[in-house]
Amino acid sequence: MQSAPLPETLANLLGLDPNSTAVMIVLSLVGAGLIGTLMMTNTALAGPWAKRKITAAFTDRIAVDRIGPYGLFIIVADAVRLLSKELIVPEGADRPAWDLAPLIIASTALLGFAVIPMGNGIHLADPEVGLAYVFAVASTTSIGLVMAGYASNNKYSFLGGLRAVAQNLAYEIPLILTGASVVIFAGSLQMSEIVAAQQQSLIGPLPSWYAFVNPFAFVLFMIANLAEVGRNPFDIPEAPTEIVAGYQTEYSSVYFVLIYLGEFIHIFLGGAIIATIFLGGPAGPVLPGIVWFLIKIWGVFLFTQWARSAVPRVRIDQLIEIGWKGMLVLSLANLLLTAVIVGVTV
């Protein structure tokens, strides 16, 4: 299962010298481009099309089916539509913060994929601090949200930005603590090590994925992840019926697309982290690793859409309460218990 990172594989394929820095820089960029394109393709599928189809399925409708097979060409139509809209810059917006925010939101989530092993050798880098890196770049998104919130010079944006920060603070700590409990199991922050540690059999054919080893941590992580990506019951930073669209109220055209894109990539990044640390990464029978990996992140995406259709959103004060009084305590308990059990048994 262990394979060389993508740039080295490319170098070997092309017959170039893997020890040359120049070659590696170029090939890293090429690899990053490939992975970025893969994730963007998924996002393009998810945003304009799959989301509509999934929501429609939950609500007894059909959704897009006029343009192309299964309405798939709506993706093209939407892209043209969104990009051709006028970019309206609000009066009194704080530039360049206002312009940078969408870029930060979209790019930070994408950066996380650099260390995710997607199977079949699609793995850009494998640093020893892999998991810490993913959490770090995923958290950077909050900066983008705050910037968007205050720079828009709009009270709804401002409220949304404040909500986003309060929410991310309250949920990232449980998220990371629960992730840390997996690190205790695997004994490493390196993504490939965490995946490799899940390959043994737990009972019979059941692999020792950490979702099976510690279902409690898995559930905690799934919940915290919903808050992290801002989906029901935790879609408070946007909450269109309350604060119009929160931090993204004033964004239109390309900037809107970037923020929207960032959100979806973020959901996929959440799915990728869950797949890697709880669901055995790209592991699975018969099908190639990358297919299994995509199935898993789409599974998590489906879960977020399900929550969105069915679960009411909580109020901001209730959200903070659940985060600090519930999730934090539970994730600390989970971490301690895991540490004790691992300490005793190993």
Place this chain on the structure above:
Amino acid sequence: MAQTVHRTDDVHPLIDPIGDHVLTTETHENAPAAVIRADEVQTVLSTLRTEAGLDHCACVTAQEYADRFETIYHLRRYVDPTQELSVVVPTPKESPISESAAPVYPTAAWHEREAYDLVGIEYEDHPDLRRILLPETWQGHPLSRDYNQDQPQIVSFREHERLLEDHREGPETMHLNMGPHHPSTHGVLHLNAQLDGEQVAAVDPDIGYIHRCEEQMCQQSTYRHQIMPYPDRWDWGGAGLLNEWAYARAAEDLADIEVPAYAQVIRTMGGELSRILSHMLAVATYALDVVGEFTATFQWGVRDRELVQDILEDLTGQRLMFNYLRLGGVAWDLPEPHEAFFEKIRAFLDDLPHKLTEYHDMLTSNEILQLRTVDTGHLSAETAKAYGCTGPVARASGVDYDLRRDDPYGYYDELDWSVVTEQGGDNFSRLLVRLREVEESAKIIRQCVDLLEDWPEDDREIQANVPRTLRPDPDTEIYRAVEAAKGELGIYIRSDGTETPARFKIRGPSFSHVQALSEMARGEYVPDLVATIGSLDTIMGEVDR
């Protein structure tokens, strides 16, 4: 001024407590009327409120005669709305100043603002007398006699913008304009909200954005044919038939028209279908407000309404603006073949319990929704009465008030159904009341279908004999209300003997509910304010008119 009678010893019991203050008494078609002095309004009304038990100020009508202005307070009892009294306050033409009733009935504050705005009567001791429906800079009072109807007035946005400005008093709050364009104000409603963090320190609803001169249009239209389409347009949530009934009831009682029983059953059935349409939309959009914008329950609500709309389309030919009722009956008989029509209704009714279970599963029994809505947006029974709240809003606060039962009309008193009340007074209770009222409506519809099916063939009279041109007797006045989807929808009509009303006043239930919003939302979080607006099920058509 109708049939002025000089006081005799035979005093009406409701007038008795204020005997000394009454100048003369009159008779309105619905109630006795007591004429009092303009500077004794508060004394008289507070006596009536405490001693005669007239705790419901249903409506305040203002109008101008050739020689005077007049304000009429339509009072009734919440426990028995057939106990009615109209208090008439004439004011001289040159100085139309009357004492305000707002300190006695808080609901009168907005009604009097409207009277000032449209008719031009000034109220002393009013807490906040300014225009309510028209822009602040409007010149003149459109329903007064000397107003030039032909002179157009243009109000620029800059003038109107003043309403959106920051009026906060202390620096510790943030001013937030919710609306006039906001995803969840349910229409063009503008709330001036003062926020303390995420909490609402104060909220001042600002209405009038879609004022369409409905009252004046009705005053220029003939009773017989031209008014009936308008009530549909006070509620685009599907409650059109109930609104038409409000006008039909007022006009029929004014002109002594007897509606055949068969037509009453059809009206009752159609009206309850209309109520289901409206309640379903209320529940669906409420889910949108509380659950989120991708909720399944919203689409389910729309899906289930569709079936009702199909039925009503078969019955009336229309899906939204029905225009089906006529004075003295309905426009036409049930669609042929009757069996298929009844079958369609029964199929819908048979499926309904299962569907309602789904709503309860997704909404009322969901823990997060309960966490959000129980004990938020609280409206006590006392406050509900003070603000003239009616309908599901009042019934969710434990006010057992339903005109279908308490002031019977149509075929309701022959049928077996019950009034739904809840004691909570919160956002959750209002949702629950609407869902349970759908069940009651279904019960009524089923009984109507049974009745209509077995109705004797030779007795299917759909309209009474009504003169082609209806001219009710001059100087007759009436205030009549029906239980519309949102609550008490009342119509006041004064006839001057012509074929159009001299004064046509609409009392929209949502008007009172929006007024009560500032009481309900104070101290709540912004999300609760949104949930509260949703739970009131306001429709701006009947607020702004």
